[in-house]
Amino acid sequence: AQTVTQSQPEMSVQEAETVTLSCTYDTSESDYYLFWYKQPPSRQMILVIRQEAYKQQNATENRFSVNFQKAAKSFSLKISDSQLGDAAMYFCAYNSGGGSNYKLTFGKGTLLTVNP
Amino acid sequence: DAMVIQNPRYQVTQFGKPVTLSCSQTLNHNVMYWYQQKSSQAPKLLFHYYDKDFNNEADTPDNFQSRRPNTSFCFLDIRSPGLGDAAMYLCATSKGGSSYNEQFFGPGTRLTVL
Numbered sequence: 001a002q003t004v005t006q007s008q009p010e011m012s013v014q015e016a017e018t019v020t021l022s023c024t025y026d027t028s029e030s031d032y033y034l035f036w037y038k039q040p041p042s043r044q045m046i047l048v049i050r051q052e053a054y055k056q057q058n059a060t061e062n063r064f065s066v067n068f069q070k071a072a073k074s075f076s077l078k079i080s081d082s083q084l085g086d087a088a089m090y091f092c093a094y095n096s097g098g099g100s101n102y103k104l105t106f107g108k109g110t111l112l113t114v115n116p
Numbered sequence: 117d118a119m120v121i122q123n124p125r126y127q128v129t130q131f132g133k134p135v136t137l138s139c140s141q142t143l144n145h146n147v148m149y150w151y152q153q154k155s156s157q158a159p160k161l162l163f164h165y166y167d168k169d170f171n172n173e174a175d176t177p178d179n180f181q182s183r184r185p186n187t188s189f190c191f192l193d194i195r196s197p198g199l200g201d202a203a204m205y206l207c208a209t210s211k212g213g214s215s216y217n218e219q220f221f222g223p224g225t226r227l228t229v230l
Contacts, residue, residue: 035218037221044120044221044224045159045206045208045221046221047218047219047220091159102149102164102166102171102210103161103164104159104161104219106158106160108156108157108158109156109157
């Protein structure tokens with residue numbers, strides 16, 4: 001079974017600075033998808049960024065980018081120019097992809113605090 | 117705006133009293149999911165529907181059941197809630213047959229069991 005590990009229960013960053021959240025995963029599959037989801041306090045979870053394992057290029061969405069190291073099974077999220085609205089719980093998630101496998105396996109999350 | 121809606125946002129029930137949580141979607145997605153998220157933990161998938169096909173996770177307690185009467189609605193029934201069932205329940209949807217599984221989440225229903 002796949003597992004996702006987020007080793008940082010909490011992180012903090014100063015507004016306008018850069019922060020990196022760590023995620024590692026374990027799988028024997030070669031084709032899969034990785035996601036970072038953001039869950040603000042009392043608000044719904046939204047997708048921040050996704051990465052297809054077959055793509056070598058790291059995904060980027062505005063201030064959010066990932067460092068995907070397939071061999072190391074590592075998938076970190078970098079948030080540049082942090083804003084107060086970035087404060088949230090961040091979950092790393094894995095999916096085998098396509099076909100009939102719809103299950104997302106989540107890590108335990110990292111609570112990000114942004115200090116003004 | 118297309119979205120996933122959950123009602124109620126907060127639900128209080130008594131130990132052993134059946135409770136139903138509701139989810140609706142305007143995204144016209146094939147797949148609907150129910151997750152349980154306990155405090156400071158990752159969401160845990162309970163089951164999902166692909167259209168009318170029900171898929172139960174192996175470790176989902178028998179106490180939890182689900183109904184999907186049509187594409188738009190999905191219900192989570194907890195037959196005899198225990199104190200350990202107090203949690204946030206998240207509904208999510210995704211397109212079927214897509215190459216990746218981006219899931220769209222509702223705001224959740226927080227269940228308190230007295």
